[in-house]
Amino acid sequence: MIKSNLLIGITRILTGIGHRMIERIWRLGAGARLFFLTIIYSGESFKRFHLTLREIYFTGVMSLLIVIVSAFFVGMVLALQGYNTLQKYGSSEAIGVLVALSLVRELGPVVTALLFAGRAGTAITAEIGLMKTTEQLSAMEMMAVNPIARVIAPRFWAGVISMPILAALFSMVGILGGYLVAVPLIGVDDGAFWSQMQANVDFRLDIVNGVIKSLVFGVACTMIALFEGYDAPPTAEGVSRATTRTVVISSLTVLALDFVLTSFMIVI
Amino acid sequence: MDRTKIDLWVGVFVALGMAALLGLAMKVGNLTSSKLGETFSVTAAFENVGSLKPNAPVKSAGVVVGRVGSIAFDSKNYLAVVTINIDKRYAFPSDVEANIYTAGLLGEQYLGIEGGGADEPVVNLKNGDKIHKTQDAIVLEKMISTFLFSKASETNGGAQGSTAKATSDAKSTELGDAPF
Incomplete structure (x- = not known):
């Protein structure tokens, strides 16, 4: 009797795991399908570019404040922490290199993507989820307007265009923040700060790779947000859950992708 | 809006x-x-380039005058052949020396171009020329082992020298004692 109970319990756990796995894989497939449909129907978003511009305004321009302010603080903290360690080795002039490389290579693209997922990704998911709940998407289909071409594709391209711009701004503002702490506040030599940076930051290997990273993150974050919204159950609870999932999945995907991309990019 | x-x-x-x-x-x-502006490239062969890398600076008197182009291995002579791209604005006599230096104690390695005191008329380096006088990168292990060996041979040699002296003294006394 006890044995059969145990067996039933184990079976139930295994079934649950399998069910979840299949669900995940199904969602991955559905997401990939939406991605290809978006690419196919994205002609509309370039022909009627004002649709995309409007979305760039909502995803990019509205994210400017949070990105710039956090970049400033991240740069300042980097300079403070870096100086604290570097001065033990008598190489506090290398602080410019430290700040610039950490921002351009990693923190710029990654933190921007995380902020973007929280600020713009959730908004996209909630908006599309609510459009679905209030049956606006079905109404569009009734009027022979393809909701993917009209709603999804412009948001997708807006995200892809906005992300590298935001990441470049993040890096630049972060470096300025680091400069403000290192040079006027701590008293590192102004010339050494910039010249060491210029000697060690490579345009192709560091800056262009950072932009490539942010482009990939832009595709990933926007697509996840769009899919979660498009796939959300048309209830208040469904939309709220989809919004949460957007942040969680986007953040994890960005961090995992970052590792993969970095391992491709680093020349040993 | x-x-x-x-x-x-x-x-x-x-x-x-x-x-x-x-x-x-x-x-x-x-x-x-x-x-760099327009460059011309010359080659130089080294027995050991250490950790010199492509795109490392080429300096003369501390001024960056070019960049290392490529580093290849010559399997005929077992030498590393370094292609050096020098800015066309600068001219060097053909008998300059190419040395591999290290910037600071732990810094990156760079190529230094020095010397060149050819008699008149000075023939300048052209595209495709070869720098003949080179000095390898300093490998720390080699330097230490050379130092140790020289130290060891110094003490050994000193001891041998004294015994040799003693025997020769003995010989000379022998000779001196010779009955003529």
């Missing part, structure tokens, strides 16, 4: 992004400093 206002803000946004990217390229990256 009417359309023109959105266009304006998106324009500002994109312009900011461009400015940031331009700032990164010019002020942070090495896009400006690594650009």
